[in-house]
Amino acid sequence: MxxxxxxxxxxxxxxFEKTWGEWSRSFLTGLADGDPALLQAMADAIQFDLTRNTFHPTSPVIAGTPDEGVDLILPLLPHWDRDALVTHSNETARKVQVxxxxxxxxxxxxxxxxxxxxxxxxxxxxxxxxxxxxxxxxxxxxxxxxxxxxxxxxxxxxxxxxxxxxxxxxxxxxxxxxxxxxxxxxxxxxxxxxxxxxxxxxxxxxxxxxxxxxxxxxxxxxxxxxxxxx
Structure with a gap:
């Protein structure tokens, strides 16, 4: 029973792909603030293909927590506080088109x-x-x-x-x-x-x-x- x-x-x-592909690109683009090298570096850190808006199957983001995803890109964003970035990630994620x-x-x-x-x-x-x-x-x-x-x-x-x-x-x-x-x-x-x-x-x-x-x-x-x- x-x-x-x-x-x-x-x-x-x-x-997953339809829900999070476009969101991930938009989220990273906002953080990069016009810096294409930073955008690519963050995409590489989470194993995200900016051309196809898809994740590599081995990306730790797929099954990970928001905190784990933030930890992957935080070293590239020294002006961001970790807690603030987690909060920003969670707030924007709530609005994703599912x-x-x-x-x-x-x-x-x-x-x-x-x-x-x-x-x-x-x-x-x-x-x-x-x-x-x-x-x-x-x-x-x-x-x-x-x-x-x-x-x-x-x-x-x-x-x-x-x-x-x-x-x-x-x-x-x-x-x-x-x-x-x-x-x-x-x-x-x-x-x-x-x-x-x-x-x-x-x-x-x-x-x-x-x-x-x-x-x-x-x-x-x-x-x-x-x-x-x-």
Whole structure:
């Protein structure tokens, strides 16, 4: 029996490239303030292709926290205070135009009939909530937990355990669903069922050693849940 469904956000519920490509270029361009060499240096630091507005699959930004992303470019910005830059990053990230992996409202409505839903993201909690509000599904989640919510970030288990505690469930009965090994390591460390999805940068081969099951994307969850009930 599954007593909770806990989701990563970016590249699991939201299309990472469509959501964050243009934003990242705009964010770096603003920080560069007309200095093309600085713009390129920051892009290189986070492994971002300014020509195509895409991240290299190994970019630590993809599964990292906002703080980790700031730490990569901060050495290039000596006039910025770290806390101020984290705040600036989070405030601008809340306003990003988000793109769903699949239509989320009908899917989440169906999944809610099986178990309470939650989000555990390495993004800031306020940004994550704003993104879910932008696509009209924030109210489907019992809890939206970010890396700044006081439970640490993934791949640590803190957010996963906090969600299980919030819904009063044993972690072993909760499924952690995510596109990266960070998500699956967090779920495994918490003792959860681990569901990988290949809607991000990681392949099935990357995820399989760390997952109980790997699906193409979250739209396949209802069939997976049904298969477990038979």
């Amino acid at each position: 599954i007593s909770g469904l806990l989701f990563d956000k970016d590249a699991t519920l939201l299309d 793109h769903e992996i699949v239509p989320l409202a009908p899917l989440l409505d169906e999944l809610k009939t099986h178990a309470p839903l939650g989000i555990a993201t390495n993004d800031a909690a306020a940004s994550a909530r704003r993104h879910m509000e932008a696509v009209g599904v924030a109210d489907r989640f019992t809890a939206i937990i970010g890396s700044d919510s006081g439970f640490g970030g993934k791949p640590g288990p803190g957010m996963c355990l906090a969600f299980a505690d919030h819904i009063g469930a044993e972690p072993a009965t909760v499924a952690m669903i995510g596109d990266s090994t960070h998500d699956l390591h967090a779920g495994r460390a918490a003792g959860m069922i681990c569901v990988g999805v290949t809607s991000g940068f990681a392949s099935e081969a990357d995820l399989t050693p760390h997952a109980d099951v790997v699906l193409p994307d979250v739209s396949h969850l209802p069939d997976w849940l049904s298969s477990r009930a038979t």
